[in-house]
Amino acid sequence: MESIQIFGTPLIMWLLAVSAVIILGVSKAGIKGISIILVTIMVFVYGGKNSTGILMPLLISADILAITYYRKYVQWKYLIKLLPAMVVGVFIGTFIGKDLPEVLFKQSMIAIILFSVAILLYWEKNPPKEVPDNWFFSSFLGLAAGITTMIGNLAGPFANIYFLSMRMPKNAFIGTAAWLFFIINLIKLPLHAFVWGTVNAESIKQTVSLIPAMFVGFILGASLVTRIKDDSYRKMIIIITGIGALILLIRQ
Secondary structure (H helix, E strand, C coil), X not given: CCCCEECCEEHHHHHHHHHHHHHHHHHHCCCCCCHHHHHHHHHHHHCHHHHHHHHHHHHHHHHHHHHHHCCCCCCHHHHHHHHHHHHHHHHHHHHHHHCCCHHHHHHHHHHHHHHHHHHHHHHHHCCCCCCCCCHHHHHHHHHHHHHHHHHHCCCHHHHHHHHHHCCCCHHHHHHHHHHHHHHHHHHHHHHXXXXXXXXXXXXXXXXXXXXXXXXXXXXXXXXXXXXXXXXXXXXXXXXXXXXXXXXXXXXX
């Protein structure tokens, strides 16, 4: 089995990538909070920086499905508050990550994952009674989301914190987040292609081989989104995410 390869990737590793992209589809369909798991797997299979380039077209494809499926629910006033600082964060992240060595890049992603888990744990145990709906709060989270989305496609926890703080209804949460990341990922694509060089002919081959898994994941996620219990699922994701980060740390 190890001798079989899919576009130069050993079959076992490619199957791991397929599982990650199924999770991507599930996440984009509305089961939020699991994106760190797919990033962890993709880093394991393809490496830190290379995995970000392979994921970019997949993310945009999934975003298109999400904005189409949840097109009626977007709340532009929240998106507009978060977007400007997030765009600035993307360019800061581009500068920070451009010349980082692979080992340091991966360590940065691990640090982001662990920090994200810590934030989720804190908010799980200490839900705020009232979060200020002001530009400072949205700018801080937007900047953090922009930097982390460029360095490792890890903006989810920061964006989720903002949208949850605004007490948005479920479908509005999903629809607004879908448009936010669609716009951001379109901005990121040329930066990956022309600044980092992580979107290239080789990465596109890997992406094409994984696209069907993304569709499968999105269909599965759309069917699950109304059935899953938020509390138990969120706790499970936090635990699995932390384990994934520790595995990456051990592999250094």
